[in-house]
Amino acid sequence: MQKYCLTLLAFYCCTALAAQITDPKATEFYEPVPPKVTAGESVNTPPSDAIILLGKGADASEWVSVNSGGPVEWTTEGDALVVKPGTGNIKTRRTFGDVQLHIEWRSPQEPDKTGQGRGNSGVFLQRRYEVQVLESNGSETYTNGQAASLYKQSPPLVNVTRKMGDWNSYDIIYTAPRFDANGMLVAPAHVTVLHNGVLVQNHFTLRGPTEYIGLPHYKAHGDDSIELQDHSNLVAFRNIWIREL
Template sequence: MKTYRLIAILLTTLIAGNVPAVNCSECHALELIGRNLSTWDGDTGQWESIADARLGADDPKRLTGEPGVGAILNGPTGRTRHLLSKQHFGDVNAHIEFIVAKDSNSGVYFMGRYEVQIFDSWQKESPYPGIECGGIYERWDESRTPKGFEGHSPRVNASRAPGQWQSFDVVFRAPRFDAAGRKIANARFEKVVHNGVIVHEDVEVTGPTRAAAFDDERPLGRLMLQGDHGPVAYRNIRLAPAGANAFFAFDNAVADEKHPTARAQAETLAELGYAGISVGLDRCPSLSDLLDELDQRNLRLFAVYAGVNIDSEQEPYSPALKDAIEALAGRNTILWLFMQSREHKPSSTAGDERAVAILRELAELAARHKVRIALYPHHAFWLERIEDAVRVADKLDRPNVGVTFNLCHWLRVSPDKSAELLIKEAMPRLLAVSINGADSDGRDWNTLIQTLDKGTFDMTGFLKTLGEAGYTGPIALQGYGVGGDARDNLTRSMQAWKKHSRVLYGDVAPFGPQKKQ
């Protein structure tokens, strides 16, 4: 099969005690290309160590290697065994460099199961989703029509010409399992960057892709390089822990008089280490301008916040919502939809039929543009509780529709209900979580929404609950009504995040002992 691509992955670890917060990727790193093939398991076939690779002088469909070390080539014909790493990994942050001959094909399989395609896609059209370089290759089922499914094309064809070195940077999240071994969360490509361009964001994979080395799913697995589909060489394969979940900020936590523009906000988020931003549709004058600023800094637009009215005599949503879906095409961005009504009281099931009808229309449009919807529970709105969001999403039953857990609204509406049970009931439809500092006994927004370094609420315990439930998706910083200097607030919240989020790290043991700082 044809599918190969880059990788970035992590292993999250539970670090106890008073260990200082650290950047996992700086403490652990594992090189898989050394002076020989000793990091790869078993029979390595015709793979050989080389110093560099280039196109054959007489045949651009061949690669020739220069004697030396630092790279590996899959033999004289490009038809040899796959390489499987000796070490097993779960979550990883991966950097991989590769070079292909004309029309050649390879792939990088995370855990030996989930492929990012490597292919000569230079100036080529795609015959099917996932075959392109940087694509997430399709799954395969002989009993289905069509047999291939869940292939994901890269948002942009970032390929270089054959004979040029290219790179992948991937953050990969392994599937999660409960104590009984039942899968509770799918594998996820959190981010795939091809030659410096983000091509995938937050893509779930429900099972092994075609031609995987293994049919089952497990918490850990080997990295695999496909070796039998044509000439390919690799170098600089570095794996490190992926760290905690992606952490982004609401626009209300970023915008102030010092940061009024998309550029100023993007610059600040990038400098402070945030993964991106969410915006209110009615507060963003130009999605395209914002996306340009974010793309330049490899930041993501995680969500766009917009409203739906389910009353029979009201327009259900602004025409701008459809425009936003088109502007977000291919990005897998979340539409955060809050739902209001004057006809129905909060949480009333009498509004479900109308809500489902409206959402069905939006979900179909969003799916055509590779956009997702996450229902957004909000105090005093019709869709008020996480239970309401789960109920409506279950009735709608669309793969691109899920729910959001908002800490501040849960504390305002139903703090007596167990967050652990609510989160477990929301999985696997849980697409996003929002947090902030809060007082456990708070009753107004001043006490329920604070910077992350403040409040009496046990944030570390809450994040631990998320991790134990198998949640690997993005986490947002709510900033509504906090006031003060946005940069200072973001700085202190990021420092608190690094401390609290240690419980979201996975097992870093495969990466060896922590390096001294």
């Protein structure tokens, strides 16, 4: 009862204070001033403060092989970097926390394959949290494993995967988890995903890192790389850029 009364008193005090404000300038502020950023020519082109991870000519200098730590062994096709099955995943040289990530991907022509065997790859945030890449336009699988799912945790709100061989885009807003000095989770990670411009993950709260078997659970970590998966399919990637938030 005492707690309720104190809450009620605080409410009335705030209401009374608000009623006394008659000058509109009292609720205006001028700092901090947002920094100026030049937008790209379209939603797919990087703004002036973006880091280009894969641009024209498929320059892979921002990436390394996970297996060897050396140059990537994937192949190039114009401005695209294409998975070379058996060479393993690749990751960015730089590490990141909260980010806005744009990435475009194309599934290969594999009409004979189905389910998880068809155009499979993944975009791993901080090398732990996977946004699934899969040819989900003409093939069925478990819904929390289809394209634009947060793998094994959240299916997309809608399926907007383009037909096999066409380019798709992901725009990902990622808030990294927070841990205290003892490694305890303070705040979980959150992910928002737009697939081909359509909202498919709306500030989803991740329950932990991606797990193929079993339930996810957090382990303390800091900033880490963006990782792209070699799942033995010739998935292509292009126009990858990132903004640190």
